[in-house]
Amino acid sequence: MSEDTVALMAVERDDEPAAAKTPWYRRRWLRVLSWLGTAGVVTYGAVRLFGLETGFLLVTTVAFVPYFVVAAIVGAGVQAVVRHWLAAGITAATAIALAAVLVPRAVADDQPTAGGAELTVMSVNLYVGNANFDYIMELVEEHQPDLLSVQELTPGSPDAFTERGLDEIMPYSILEPDDLAIGTGLYSRYPLERIETVGRDAIFYQIAAEIDMPEGTDIRFMAAHPAAPASAERIPLWEEDFEQLPRPDGGLPWVIAGDFNATLDHENMRELLDSGYTDAAEAMGEGLDATWQPTGGYLNGLVKIPAVTLDHVIAEEGIEVLDWEVLDDAGSDHAPVVARLRLQ
Structure with missing residues (x-):
């Protein structure tokens, strides 16, 4: 080679x-x-x-x-x-x-069998008073809520509702309107008495009341709106607001409705439920239905923050959840929600 x-x-x-x-x-x-x-x-x-x-x-x-x-x-x-x-x-x-x-x-949960009065609860966020009041009244007339939790109730909002006849449909109310997102309102078909010891120290107004329901099934109800965790400075306030939300204590049962500014993946929301509440959406197997999405976005609106579930109706365990629905938004970044319950 x-x-x-x-x-x-x-x-x-x-x-x-x-x-x-x-x-x-x-x-x-x-x-x-x-x-x-x-x-x-x-x-x-x-x-x-x-x-x-x-x-x-x-x-x-x-x-x-x-x-x-x-x-x-x-x-x-x-x-x-x-x-x-x-x-x-x-x-x-x-x-x-x-x-x-x-x-x-x-996945829908098995529900307890309750024998009390039926109760329809609706929650609406007015988007700092910019929501469509005519549409909200259509929803009220369609779903006939017994209790209505209203967040971001601005000074002109109660008059807008009065002009459209809400006071005639729901003659009892506790209203605390204010500028920006601070104000809150509670409308009711039944007599109510404010509970002064609950919800008074939150950054947004929150209203708790005892509701004189028919058939002797009185309840305590709260129009809730904990602080939004929109900045590092707001996180402690958001956490404090959740700590102050009422827990079941053996007295009249609680129902809480509103913009919680938390999903079921937040630890503080899960702790609240674990204290003795049922989330109406989760009970019906509809807990993934989103309720909030910013109206704006990035790149001229082409890129938007994904929608998540911030609005809830939670009821003390023992109350039967009959139905839950996320409604079309009313010109707000939050969709109205409605739950139908049967009390103990």
């Missing part, structure tokens, strides 16, 4: 590793990105599953768990495409764990 042949064979052997380069899907930068994605998913999952949200960033982002589950599943699929199996498995497992906490909201 000639020296030239030996040299050529050596060159070919040297070229073999180059021909067997690392496949594209195993490139280091791609694996690093994949692991970073998995780390983000696991961190987010831990925050939600263990109630670790604190501070503005975590409190706001934990509201979007349903969307995050979808994104995590898509991410796991991408990792599978690039054959990063371990990362894909961890991402998928976390997504499944998060999806598991959402399932009860989509």
Whole structure:
């Protein structure tokens, strides 16, 4: 064998590793990105599953768990495409764990059998007085609520309702209108007496009252509006407002309706429910129906913040939930909601 042949064979052997380069899907930068994605998913999952949200960033982002589950599943699929199996498995497992906490909201619960009066409760956020009052009155006439919780009741709002006949339909009320989002109102078909010891220290007005219901099934009702966690400075106020919301205490049963500025993924909302309440939407298997989305957006409205569920009607355990509905919005960033209950 000639020296030239030996040299050529050596060159070919040297070229073999180059021909067997690392496949594209195993490139280091791609694996690093994949692991970073998995780390983000696991961190987010831990925050939600263990109630670790604190501070503005975590409190706001934990509201979007349903969307995050979808994104995590898509991410796991991408990792599978690039054959990063371990990362894909961890991402998928976390997504499944998060999806598991959402399932009860989509499955109707068995309800207690109550024998008292039926009660229809409606909640409306007036969007700082900019909502469509004519449409709200149409909803009132259609659904005939016994109790109406009104948030963001501005100084001119009570007169707007009076002009449209709300006082004739619901002749009893406690109203605290104010500028911006501070004001709140409670309208009722039945006599009511304010409970002065509840809801007085919140950043937004909140109104609690004892309702003189027919058939001897009196209740306590609250038009709720905890502070919005819209900035780092507001988070402590939001947390304090939730601590002050009434808990079942063995007295007359509570029903609370309004803009809670929290989803069922927030730890403070879950703690409130665990104290002895049922969320009407979750009880009906409709707990994933969104109620709030900003009217504006980014890039001239092309990109919008996803809709989430901030408006709730919660009833003390033992009260039967008969129906729940999220209605079309009334020119507000919040959709009106209505629940039908049967009291104990």
